[in-house]
Amino acid sequence: MINKKITKRIYIRSDGANINNIGMGHLFRTEILCRAIEKEFRISPIFIIRKYHEAIDFLLKRGLKFIILKQSIEKEAEEIVSINGSGEECVLIVDNYCQNANYIRKLKSKYFVISFNESGSAGMEPDIVINSFNEEKLKSKNYFSGAKYFLLKPTFKKLHDMEKKINFNVNQIVVLLGGSDANKVNFKLAKWLSGFRFDGVIKWIIGPAVIEKDKLQKKMNELSLNIEAVVNCDNTDELLFQSDISIIGGGFSIYENACVGTPGVALSVSDHQIHTIKRFEKRQCILNGGHYRQNSGKEILSLLDTLINNLPLRIEMSRKAKSYIDGNGLSRILKVIANEIGG
Numbered sequence: 001m002i003n004k005k006i007t008k009r010i011y012i013r014s015d016g017a018n019i020n021n022i023g024m025g026h027l028f029r030t031e032i033l034c035r036a037i038e039k040e041f042r043i044s045p046i047f048i049i050r051k052y053h054e055a056i057d058f059l060l061k062r063g064l065k066f067i068i069l070k071q072s073i074e075k076e077a078e079e080i081v082s083i084n085g086s087g088e089e090c091v092l093i094v095d096n097y098c099q100n101a102n103y104i105r106k107l108k109s110k111y112f113v114i115s116f117n118e119s120g121s122a123g124m125e126p127d128i129v130i131n132s133f134n135e136e137k138l139k140s141k142n143y144f145s146g147a148k149y150f151l152l153k154p155t156f157k158k159l160h161d162m163e164k165k166i167n168f169n170v171n172q173i174v175v176l177l178g179g180s181d182a183n184k185v186n187f188k189l190a191k192w193l194s195g196f197r198f199d200g201v202i203k204w205i206i207g208p209a210v211i212e213k214d215k216l217q218k219k220m221n222e223l224s225l226n227i228e229a230v231v232n233c234d235n236t237d238e239l240l241f242q243s244d245i246s247i248i249g250g251g252f253s254i255y256e257n258a259c260v261g262t263p264g265v266a267l268s269v270s271d272h273q274i275h276t277i278k279r280f281e282k283r284q285c286i287l288n289g290g291h292y293r294q295n296s297g298k299e300i301l302s303l304l305d306t307l308i309n310n311l312p313l314r315i316e317m318s319r320k321a322k323s324y325i326d327g328n329g330l331s332r333i334l335k336v337i338a339n340e341i342g343g
Contacts, residue, residue, distance in 0.1 A: 006342050009090040010037060010045040013080065017052035018209040024123055024179025025252040026095045027058050028150050048080060052228055054209040065324025073098055077106035084110040091341055101125045112341055128340055130333060133276060144336055150329045156259045157327030159241045164261035166315045167244055170308045171200040176244035176253045177269050179207035185269040186210060186293045190219045201240050202227045246305045250277040258285050258321035263314040265303045266287045285321035
């Protein structure tokens with residue numbers, strides 16, 4: 001419990017779409033933060049989004065309030081400034097890919113700006129910068145970096161603190177490549193797995209913004225494997241925890257997977273995930289399946305065989321993954337916000 005009150009109005013600028021460099025991770029993350037703010041501070045943030053149907057559907061299904069931007073991206077900052085018609089400074093949490101220093105400077109005329117900015121494009125302009133991708137510690141009181149600030153649902157922390165059983169035999173594999181799939185990597189993976197021999201069950205989570213779900217499931221059914229397609233999944237945390245190994249993307253899911261201690265193979269489904277996967281590989285939390293464009297499928301199958309047949313490797317990977325991602329990122333971020341803008 002944080003013993004500070006926040007009375008300022010809070011907005012969240014985020015987006016979600018089945019488009020390269022947007023995806024659904026930003027919305028997943030900010031929804032978690034939104035729910036935590038509601039619970040901790042009794043404030044209901046309002047989302048500011050562009051007119052992507054995936055984002056609109058996501059927020060409507062969860063009963064969250066939002067404003068749709070009408071102007072072009074070039075005029076976005078001015079439009080967001082105009083949303084705050086009061087004379088009081090409001091709080092704006094920014095979690096998108098269109099940030100830069102000039103954009104942030106404009107927003108600061110009416111908002112206290114908290115930026116989730118992994119690319120570093122906004123520099124040190126925001127009032128608070130949270131960069132969970134960068135392990136470098138800068139000498140700045142408003143810069144919070146490192147994986148310890150990666151934001152996950154509270155349920156992941158609970159599972160992290162439970163013992164992860166590493167079975168001798170691999171009986172269940174979970175597949176989670178992300179909430180969206182602009183490059184149709186799920187279809188490529190299904191093709192690659194045609195040469196995979198596995199007697200257990202594969203739980204294949206299909207993200208909410210993945211298109212052609214029926215066609216993908218038909219492709220899965222053509223394989224000589226026991227595959228269960230999981231659509232509209234609301235228990236990703238449990239499926240990751242219960243599985244013996246995983247095949248995951250290099251976005252949000254690689255952090256979730258590490259937090260519950262599941263050994264896995266990570267596949268980069270977009271260019272910006274390459275660095276993240278290499279960082280997890282360096283810490284021996286994951287096996288690096290490379291970028292989907294440079295992959296024939298043989299690499300994935302070989303890595304899966306390595307995991308299945310090497311119990312000591314799986315035990316060590318699980319231990320190191322849980323040591324790296326402890327699930328406390330949300331509580332740390334709430335404390336940062338409370339200390340900076342709480343009364």
